[in-house]
Amino acid sequence: MRVPRTTGRRRLRMSAVALALVLPLVGGATTTALAVPAAAAPVQAAPVRAQNDAGASVARVDWLTDRRVAVWVNSPSMGVPIQVQILLARDWNRSPGASFPTLWLLDGMRATDVENGWTAETDAETWFADKNVNVVLPVGGQSSFYSDWVEQNNGRNYKWETFLTKELPPILERDWRSTDVRAVAGLSMGGTAAMTLAARNPGFFRFAGSFSGILSTSTLGMPQAIGYAMQDAGGFDVGSMWGVPSGDLWAQHDPYVLAEKLKGTSLYVSSGSGAAGPYDQPSDIPGISTNYAGMGLEILSRLTSQTFATKLTKLGIPATINYRPSGVHAWSYWQFEVKQAWPQIATALGVEADKPACSVGGAIGGAASANGWLGDCLTAEYDVPGGRAQDFRVGRIFTSDSGTHVVAGAIGGAYSGLGGPAGVLGMPTSGELGVPDGRGRYNSFRNGMVYWTPQTGAHAVRGAILDEWARQGYERGPLGYQLRDEVATPNRPGAVQGFEIGAMYFSPDTGTHAVLGTIMEKYGQTGWENGPLGFARTNEIAVRDNGRFTQFEGGNIYWSPATGAWVIRNGPIFDAWKSVGYENGRLGYVTSDEFPIPGGVQQNFQNGFVTVRDGNVQIVP
Structure with missing residues (x-):
């Protein structure tokens, strides 16, 4: 759960609710800090190879840097494209034939659809640059707990477990040189999900890490605490997630209940105490942070983490448990914690912890x-x-x-x-x-x-489009800067590139020409190069009264401030208009597209119209 950026009054209210919900837990929870020994070499379960039976596909890829990419995956289960960002492994460029294990970093309760919190709030991008793993960063999933919900809510159709364990892995392995050796870690909601996903999908992850996670979700008071947090973070109804709190689905998503299924997984659990720590702004009260909501949430994490760790001990499941003497629910602590966990993650993934x-x-x-x-x-x-x-x-x-x-x-x-x-x-x-x-x-x-x-x-x-753009004055010319990459035109030989003020078209038959502004909009209405106009034959040409026109294979588009943009196709109407002097003649500018009339077609001009009936052309002033 990412710390809410709210007013002090809301933080106080959240803290009070969180602390009130903690009190029933204290009597039954084990609060002694137990240091469970870490597994030096965890037993590896057989890897799970995800199937992509539902048919996920890649909608779009944006390269943000040479080793950070944003991939939009069409998710059949969720029905929308889901963004996943990847920090590519250190040797990605140096070893183009190599594949790499993956570390999945899950976000908190207030995850946005723009960027994963690990890159928005921490130094993860530069810190992981020298690590030889692909870091997988799902984007979105506010209040989702990265699970499959029983019903849609608040405009979202959450099927995150299906997406992460079935739809995404084949794309990572096929397109992004990723192996099936995986680790997962997350903060708060993401920490809960890391343990839950690892337990519900044995062998899928070799490592699972929770930083300030809620690791007992179905015990007394916890569904209510989670429900309050979900309402506060996006207005989500907790019942739409796993149904009523007394139902089986809550237990099926509870790390404490599922703990036995984590055998063979390298585990790491950490939480602060809720007291002000080295990364906090202290209040006037000693030991109390000004992040009041973060205090209450961290206490909940601490209590449930202790309960979870106690059960691991009873089951004989090794784990690294770090109970920090201070610290609240905040990104600065999670940035610290992932670095502390890295040597164990590296061991689980079979990579060196330090760069050569x-x-x-x-x-x-x-x-x-x-x-x-x-x-x-x-x-x-x-x-x-x-x-x-x-x-x-x-x-x-x-x-x-x-x-x-x-x-x-x-x-x-x-x-x-x-x-x-x-x-x-x-x-x-x-x-x-x-x-x-x-x-x-x-x-x-x-x-x-x-x-x-x-x-x-x-x-x-590049190529002919660069040559023409340069001839027109580069970015100082009429097109401005590029808005899109060059792409091939889909049904005819050629290429097009979008710019701020229009597009540059190339075809072997017509050469390279710019189509701009309102003429570009009108061109789009006709079907671009696949419509009756075809490719542009000229750049935009100035005519009287500040008008403009562009010639195409199948006709022209004329524009003036007084009349707007209209198509006049090659044929008898155009020839008639030409015969009386185009826009400089008695008809003036075009004021409509060609349209049908009984027995023929008509096109209007400023000072008259032209009709064609049974092959007969008539100019009507």
Whole structure:
């Protein structure tokens, strides 16, 4: 459960409710801190290979950096695309044929649909950069406990367990070089879910870690506490999750009840005491944090974690248990805790805990010294098509006969998404440079460029589209910056790329031309290049009274401030309009599309109309 960012009054109320719900637990809970010994080499259950019978597929992939990607997966069970971000393993670039184990990091109660809290609230992205695992970060699932709900609620159809254990793994293994060796950890709600998912799917995860999780969900008072938290975090009805608290589903999702099923899984449990700790802003009362809600929630976590640990001991299941002497329900403590758990996670996954030694020298060393913001090296130098490369904590350096250049950030992501040095862009020919307008940044490559702005993101531009965009003045021209990557037109040979003010189209028969603004909108209404107009034959051309037109294979679109944008197709009406001087003649601008009339068709103009009946053309002033 992520700490609510609310007013002090709400925090006090939440704290009071949480503490009130704690009191019935105290009498029956074991509160002595028990240090259960960790398993040095946990017994490995047979791996579970998930089936994708429901047919999940990838809707979209966005490369955010060279080793952080956002993947949208069409979930048949939930009926919507689910975003999953992946922090790619340290050797992802260096060893393109290798596959890697995965660490899944689950979010808290207030998970958003934008970004997983582990990257939004902690330094996980840079800290895991030198770890040789793919870190899997589900995005969304507010108040879900990452479970399959009995019914829809609050506009959500939650089937998270099905998604995580059946639909997602085959995509990770097929597309993202991930093995079936997995670990899972989470904070608060995510800590509860980590233990529950591991217990309900024996062998699926080799490690399960709970940081401030609620590890006894069906005991006296806990369904009510969870229900209050779910209402506070998104207005969800707890009954829609696992039904009535006395029902079997609550027990079937209770880590305490399921504890025996965790045999053979490497386990890690931690919680604070609820007292103000090193990462808190203390109040005027000694030992009391100003994070009042965080205090109450952490006490609930501590009590249920102790109860859970006691049962593990009775069952003879080893685990690492850390009861911290202070600390409340807050991200600063969970950032600390995942780093403490990492050596055990690494052992369970079969990877080294620390990165191998690497050194920097030669041309790459000079570039690294000049760009200290890249951080430390993660790999040794290695060969890439056309040269050499080396990975650093926040980017890469490439060297070739085109020089030695840094590629990083969102531009590095766009570059990697196109295959990096082995892809269509080839090796870099410049470092990252500023654009004269002060808004954008770019890197040049042998076969194109990648531009970035805060508003448009990073996109490559290359080939004939780059040539025409450059001829028109780059970002200073009529199109502005790229909004989309170049894609092939689906039904006819050609390509299109979206820009801020329109799009650039290419076809072998018509060349490369921009379609802009309102003319672009009208073009879309006709079906783009698959409609009657086909591909553009010209860029936009200025005509009288501040008007514009673009010529297409099958006709033209004219626009003026007074009349708007209209299509006039090649044929007898166009020929008649041409015969009287186009927009400069007696008819003026087009004011409608062609439309049917009895026996023929008609098109209207500012000062008249043209009809075609039985092949006869008539101009009516």
